Amino acid sequence: MDMDTRQHTSTHAPQVMPSMRSSHFSELGDDDSSGLSMGSAMGVEGREGKPPEERVHGPRPVGFEGDEGERENEISHFSKLSAHWWDERGEFEFLHKMNPVRMSFVRQKLLEAARDDGVDSDPTHVLAGLDVLDVGCGGGLLSESLARLGANTLGIDASENNIGIARQHASTDPKLAPASPNSRLIYQHTTAEALLEQPKRFDVVCSMEVLEHVDNPASFLSTCAELVRACTLLRTLTSFPNDFVQPGGHLFLSTISRTPLAYFLTILMAEGVLRKVTSGTHTYSKYIKPSELIQFFEDYRSPTPSTAGLSKDSSTLADHLKSSTRPWITRRSDSYLPRTQAEVRGLIYNPVFGNWILAPKDAWGTLECNYIFWVRKPRDDETK
Amino acid sequence: MRPPPVLCRRLPRRVFSSVTPLRYSSTAAESAPAYEECDVVVVGGGPVGLALAGALNSSKAVQESLRITLVEAGDLDKIRNWQLPPEKYSNRVSSLTNASHAFLQEIGAWNYVQHERTCPVENMEVWDGISDARINFNASEMATTTPQTHHKGMARLTENLNLQRGLLHFLEKAPGVDLIHQTKVTSINRESDGPGAWPVVDLDNGRRLRARLLVGADGFNSPVRAYAQIPSFGWSYDTQGIVATLIHRPRGAYEGSNTTAYQRFLPTGPIAFLPLSPTVSSLVWSTKPDIAKALQASDTFVLVCMINAAFRLPQLSLQYLYDRIFEAQAKGTPLTAEQVQEEILWREKSHAIDQHSARSTSSTLAPVGIPPADSELFPSLVTSIQDGTVASFPLRFNHTESYLGEGAGARTVLVGDAAHTTHPLAGQGLNLGLGDVECLAKCIESAVLSGNDVGSYTALQPYARERYLINHTMMAAVDKLHKMYTTDFEPVVWARSTGLEVVNELDSLKAAIMMTAGGSGSHKSSSAELSGWGAVAKGVEALSSAAQVARASGGGIGGIVGTGVQSLVKRMTSERH
Numbered sequence: 001m002d003m004d005t006r007q008h009t010s011t012h013a014p015q016v017m018p019s020m021r022s023s024h025f026s027e028l029g030d031d032d033s034s035g036l037s038m039g040s041a042m043g044v045e046g047r048e049g050k051p052p053e054e055r056v057h058g059p060r061p062v063g064f065e066g067d068e069g070e071r072e073n074e075i076s077h078f079s080k081l082s083a084h085w086w087d088e089r090g091e092f093e094f095l096h097k098m099n100p101v102r103m104s105f106v107r108q109k110l111l112e113a114a115r116d117d118g119v120d121s122d123p124t125h126v127l128a129g130l131d132v133l134d135v136g137c138g139g140g141l142l143s144e145s146l147a148r149l150g151a152n153t154l155g156i157d158a159s160e161n162n163i164g165i166a167r168q169h170a171s172t173d174p175k176l177a178p179a180s181p182n183s184r185l186i187y188q189h190t191t192a193e194a195l196l197e198q199p200k201r202f203d204v205v206c207s208m209e210v211l212e213h214v215d216n217p218a219s220f221l222s223t224c225a226e227l228v229r230a231c232t233l234l235r236t237l238t239s240f241p242n243d244f245v246q247p248g249g250h251l252f253l254s255t256i257s258r259t260p261l262a263y264f265l266t267i268l269m270a271e272g273v274l275r276k277v278t279s280g281t282h283t284y285s286k287y288i289k290p291s292e293l294i295q296f297f298e299d300y301r302s303p304t305p306s307t308a309g310l311s312k313d314s315s316t317l318a319d320h321l322k323s324s325t326r327p328w329i330t331r332r333s334d335s336y337l338p339r340t341q342a343e344v345r346g347l348i349y350n351p352v353f354g355n356w357i358l359a360p361k362d363a364w365g366t367l368e369c370n371y372i373f374w375v376r377k378p379r380d381d382e383t384k
Numbered sequence: 385m386r387p388p389p390v391l392c393r394r395l396p397r398r399v400f401s402s403v404t405p406l407r408y409s410s411t412a413a414e415s416a417p418a419y420e421e422c423d424v425v426v427v428g429g430g431p432v433g434l435a436l437a438g439a440l441n442s443s444k445a446v447q448e449s450l451r452i453t454l455v456e457a458g459d460l461d462k463i464r465n466w467q468l469p470p471e472k473y474s475n476r477v478s479s480l481t482n483a484s485h486a487f488l489q490e491i492g493a494w495n496y497v498q499h500e501r502t503c504p505v506e507n508m509e510v511w512d513g514i515s516d517a518r519i520n521f522n523a524s525e526m527a528t529t530t531p532q533t534h535h536k537g538m539a540r541l542t543e544n545l546n547l548q549r550g551l552l553h554f555l556e557k558a559p560g561v562d563l564i565h566q567t568k569v570t571s572i573n574r575e576s577d578g579p580g581a582w583p584v585v586d587l588d589n590g591r592r593l594r595a596r597l598l599v600g601a602d603g604f605n606s607p608v609r610a611y612a613q614i615p616s617f618g619w620s621y622d623t624q625g626i627v628a629t630l631i632h633r634p635r636g637a638y639e640g641s642n643t644t645a646y647q648r649f650l651p652t653g654p655i656a657f658l659p660l661s662p663t664v665s666s667l668v669w670s671t672k673p674d675i676a677k678a679l680q681a682s683d684t685f686v687l688v689c690m691i692n693a694a695f696r697l698p699q700l701s702l703q704y705l706y707d708r709i710f711e712a713q714a715k716g717t718p719l720t721a722e723q724v725q726e727e728i729l730w731r732e733k734s735h736a737i738d739q740h741s742a743r744s745t746s747s748t749l750a751p752v753g754i755p756p757a758d759s760e761l762f763p764s765l766v767t768s769i770q771d772g773t774v775a776s777f778p779l780r781f782n783h784t785e786s787y788l789g790e791g792a793g794a795r796t797v798l799v800g801d802a803a804h805t806t807h808p809l810a811g812q813g814l815n816l817g818l819g820d821v822e823c824l825a826k827c828i829e830s831a832v833l834s835g836n837d838v839g840s841y842t843a844l845q846p847y848a849r850e851r852y853l854i855n856h857t858m859m860a861a862v863d864k865l866h867k868m869y870t871t872d873f874e875p876v877v878w879a880r881s882t883g884l885e886v887v888n889e890l891d892s893l894k895a896a897i898m899m900t901a902g903g904s905g906s907h908k909s910s911s912a913e914l915s916g917w918g919a920v921a922k923g924v925e926a927l928s929s930a931a932q933v934a935r936a937s938g939g940g941i942g943g944i945v946g947t948g949v950q951s952l953v954k955r956m957t958s959e960r961h
Contacts, residue, residue: 088841089790096842100834107834124445124833145835148449172582173596173837174421353849 074213078138079161081278085139086169091278094270094349095141095209098254101347101356102208102372103145106252109343109374110204116340117247127151130203133227135192136210140166140185147176147185151204155187156195163189192223201229203249208372211255212286221296224251225328226303228377248302248377254347254370258287261368265349290344290367297328297342297375326378342375419594422453422562423838424828425585426599427569427608429456431478431544432800432817433601434551435493439825441558442491445832446825453562453593455585460565464552466545470500470661475627475773476544477658477666479505479645479811484818485540488547491825497542497550503660504537506643509761512869513650513699518761537643539811541658541666564591572598572611574792582839583611583795597828597839598789598796601817604782606802612789614798618782618805621866623653624676625779625808626669629770630691632763634662636755646763647809648695649869650702653779654809655694657763664770665763667691668808676776678709685721687774688766692745693728695762701731780805781863783856787820787848788841795839797847799824806859807866816855823847 084091107126114121128150134143137155139162147153157163166187170176176185192207205227207220214220229249256262263284270277329341337343346359346366359366424440426433437454440446468474480488480502488494504523511518523538555561568588574581575594585593600608609616635642642665646657653670660666669691671679679687686709694702705727712719719727729746737743742759782805789796800817824847831843838844 096840099842100831100836103834103836124448127835144837147835148837149835174594355846 071215075159077278077280079159082139082159082161082165085141085162085165091276092139092141093276095138097349097354098347098356098370099141099145101358102142102252102254103149105345105358105372105374106146106204106206107149109252110250113247113250113340113376125150127204131200131229132204132206133192133195133202135205135207135224135227136213137166137187138162140169140187142206142208143185143187144170144173144176146206147183150184152184153186154202155185156190156192157187158189158191160189163187192220192227196223196226201249202227203229204252205249206252208252208254209256211253211288212282214286217286217288218296221253221293222300224253225297225300225375225377230302230377247379251375251377252372253293253374254372256282256287256370257289257367258284259289259368262287262370265369290371290373293373294329294331294337294342294344298331299327301327302377328375328378340376341378342373344371344373346371419584419592421451421596422593423450423596424452424599425583425593425595425597426452426454426601427585427606428601428603428800428802429454429458429460429548429563429565430601430603430800431547431551431814432821433599434548434555435488435491435818436599436601436799436821436825437561437563438493438551438554438558439487439491439821440828441555441561442493443825443829443832446829447558447560449832450560450828450838451562452560453564455567455569455587455593456563456565457568458565460552460563463545463548466549471664472770473501473629473660473664473666473773474543474545475629475666475770475775477541477627477660478544478547478814479539479658480542480547480818481539481812481815484815487818487822491554493551493554495550496553498546501546501660502540502542504643505539505541505645505659506537508538508645508647510647511649511761513648539645541645541660543660544814564589567591569607572607581792581794583793595795595839596837597844599824600796600798600802601800603801604780604805606798608796609784609798609802612793612796612798614784614786614789614793614796616782616784618780621653621670621779621781621807622673623670623779623807623870624673624776626667626671626676626679626774626776628667628687628691628775629660629773630657630665630667630766631768631770632663632665632766635764636759639755639759642764644760644763646695650694651699651870653866653870655691656809656811657695658811665766669694670779670807670809673778674710675706678706678713680774680776681713682709682718683721684769684774686719686724688769689721689724689728689745691766693731696737696743696745697728697731698735701728701735704731779807781807781859783859787852788844790841794841797824797844804855804859807862809866810858810862812858812862816858819854820847820851823851 081091087093088096107123110130111121111123111126114126126149127146130151132146132151132153134140134146134153134155137143137157140155143153143155143166155163155166157166167178170185170187171178176183178186205224207224211217211220228251256266266277267282267284271279271281329338331337331341343361344367345361346363346368347370348357348359348366349355349370350357356370358372426436433454433456437452440450440452485494488497506523508521509518510521521538552563555563564587569585570588571586573584573586575584583595583598585595585598587593598608598611600606600612602608642659642662645659648655650671652672652675655669655671656667658666658668669676679690682690690705690709693705697705705724708727709719709724712723725746732739732744732746739746740756742756742762745765784798784803787798787803799820801813803820804816806813806816824844827844827847828838830846831838831840836843
């Protein structure tokens with residue numbers, strides 16, 4: 001993790017005045033080119049000279065640029081619930097139980113990708129040393145797990161209460177507490193968009209159960225995608241003298257599909273009948289189908305390397321890299337999703353045993369409710 | 385069933401609100417001593433606690449990421465250096481099922497157990513004390529043996545100390561495990577108010593351990609359970625278990641080796657003879673407390689005579705003998721061995737027992753030549769008892785309401801006798817504990833692999849879910865079997881005395897013992913195991929309700945009693961195939 005982000009540990013979350021919630025984001029559209037326009041918008045701001053903590057924006061969540069009131073509602077909804085984040089039998093029980101399954105998917109895919117890259121990775125240490133961003137970390141359920149597995153983790157959330165709870169909870173754990181010398185976990189009250197202004201990019205970006213709360217998913221997705229690292233030098237230069245460019249980083253998303261079954265389970269049953277989840281947590285119209293996510297990344301191209309904010313190490317490589325990039329997913333038919341580019345898996349809750357199951361790949365009917373999505377940033381020298 | 389290893393002075397529970405411990409401070413010289421951060425603190429160094437430490441350490445992922453601390457009040461060095469001459473045996477013996485055996489092999493601890501001191505059980509003779517209806521089961525008959533199971537026999541009798549010593553030697557090779565012995569837990573406190581607070585264990589040597597996960601392997605009077613405020617339910621059986629190491633003559637040339645376990649169900653409780661070597665076996669005799677007390681107060685040779693008689697004489701005569709011993713002790717002139725022997729001889733004559741049959745306790749001749757026809761039906765005649773091995777303990781049924789602490793008692797988990805105590809008639813106490821350990825270790829490993837907090841409820845819940853039901857069905861079945869065999873209820877006793885229905889009951893007992901003793905060798909078959917035990921429990925329940933119907937209707941008990949268990953056994957056999 002670079003020093004820029006490290007510094008945030010010692011500072012408080014930026015105190016944000018409402019007036020600071022600038023409106024320059026509102027120009028962002030929800031078309032697939034928003035990523036590009038956003039990249040240039042950052043450049044225009046010209047905040048490079050300021051210390052990093054000042055550069056961080058207020059809690060301006062990506063994709064909430066529609067109705068200010070509605071956005072505030074979403075944030076305050078989760079702020080009210082923040083005290084319950086770590087009650088494992090309460091409001092967030094489903095999330096607690098889902099966490100190990102999400103983690104095993106993340107590990108599985110990273111391991112698979114590492115093996116595809118020809119890196120001999122130890123299955124138990126596949127996350128070790130990676131820079132991971134958890135967008136919408138909430139109480140830190142996922143961030144803590146990532147940090148425990150050795151990832152340099154930055155958890156961000158638009159709700160200050162959530163960040164407070166997450167920090168407080170991590171501080172009781174000697175392996176995560178900021179005071180402990182080998183802590184890899186940092187929380188920051190900020191937004192994904194604000195992070196875009198900094199040069200820091202991440203090996204892995206996760207955003208779990210956030211997409212279904214976002215008003216402008218297209219803009220949110222391109223922001224997350226831009227935060228994924230493009231390509232880096234392999235750490236073991238000696239063993240790969242001729243192949244030192246590592247393909248791009250990873251983006252993991254989990255959310256809920258917009259189907260009648262999802263409505264029945266997540267809203268009617270969970271909120272209405274069983275009252276396990278506070279009413280108003282979910283909005284059916286915000287749910288996103290897996291096919292829509294895939295479609296988005298079939299159209300989405302990363303901005304060219306010169307504007308994507310490569311780290312110093314890799315900027316010397318820029319010459320070698322072609323500026324034309326391919327979309328993140330290139331598939332020849334609708335039924336085929338290239339294994340090395342993306343994957344969608346259903347998450348099925350078994351009410352009898354009270355646990356979540358990661359559905360097998362391509363199993364029929366498993367993507368009707370909760371699902372998890374992985375997509376990988378293409379190498380910059382890959383052309384279509 | 386072993387006495388609680390950690391004798392905890394139960395101090396009133398305090399909350400550290402006034403003291404602010406400086407956890408990361410190195411300059412906290414005059415304030416409260418700093419905590420030592422521990423990932424897993426196991427309280428209790430019995431076989432179950434040690435096996436847990438060993439199992440955790442055998443996982444690479446756990447070894448790399450968790451620091452394991454085990455606290456034991458007793459002297460573990462004594463056990464580590466425990467040594468007995470080959471012909472002497474400790475009186476606490478457990479019958480390790482093939483599943484437990486396989487687990488110990490898998491974690492690599494079995495190699496440290498002295499194999500010569502263990503003995504396979506290849507046969508079991510189980511019979512009813514009233515009707516003499518009898519069932520025999522043999523390891524080779526059991527269709528459960530699969531090619532990958534190379535385990536000899538149905539179970540393996542192992543001294544608890546041999547197992548504990550083996551585990552300690554195994555743990556010597558485990559740098560990640562910190563064994564703290566000769567140290568008592570003085571108190572366990574919550575670190576702070578509010579839910580989810582971490583437990584802090586205070587030791588009498590001044591050390592304070594802050595535990596991410598606190599494991600109670602601390603026996604029936606578990607201080608960890610008290611801290612976690614986990615209620616338990618149960619009852620005392622009004623029964624004492626007498627244990628002793630028995631010395632007997634070797635079996636004759638025509639009798640096979642001493643690898644048969646014998647168990648006779650007397651109305652006062654079962655008496656079991658468990659082979660350890662050709663001339664040594666272990667006794668577990670469950671009986672009424674007054675009888676146990678009288679027997680223990682008697683001369684050793686009186687006890688020897690009574691043990692031999694208890695496997696052979698009809699119940700009526702045994703009761704007569706107990707009464708004679710009570711009377712004599714009340715008068716202050718306890719019976720001598722000769723007097724008891726004389727009484728037994730007289731009773732044998734009156735029962736027309738041939739002095740040369742295996743049923744007779746009088747034959748003092750060495751077994752030469754052709755043994756009596758029924759000699760394999762009874763254990764060898766006991767000649768003496770190893771000095772200082774007679775002991776007794778009360779038998780009870782106890783099961784906690786939960787294995788996991790919640791809320792104020794968060795980050796706690798119970799294993800072994802701290803969670804459940806059962807009647808020893810099926811020899812399952814330690815096996816259940818080892819089953820707990822295996823499951824919990826797997827659970828912790830998978831939590832570590834997915835980056836989960838091993839002290840969290842979510843991480844531990846699969847353990848509780850899997851083990852609670854298995855343990856409960858098994859314990860319920862054993863409990864009901866015990867009650868059925870010790871009942872005074874007339875129709876049931878009558879049904880048993882006819883000998884017609886008992887065969888069926890014994891079948892369900894056989895199923896019960898085999899279910900875990902039988903060990904397909906695969907400890908992964910827990911669901912099959914579960915369904916088997918469930919069937920036993922249900923069948924026995926059907927039996928007792930049938931008996932109640934019969935009580936109401938006043939007759940026809942035999943047929944009704946039989947049907948329940950018979951259908952059960954049929955169902956079970958079909959399930960197993």
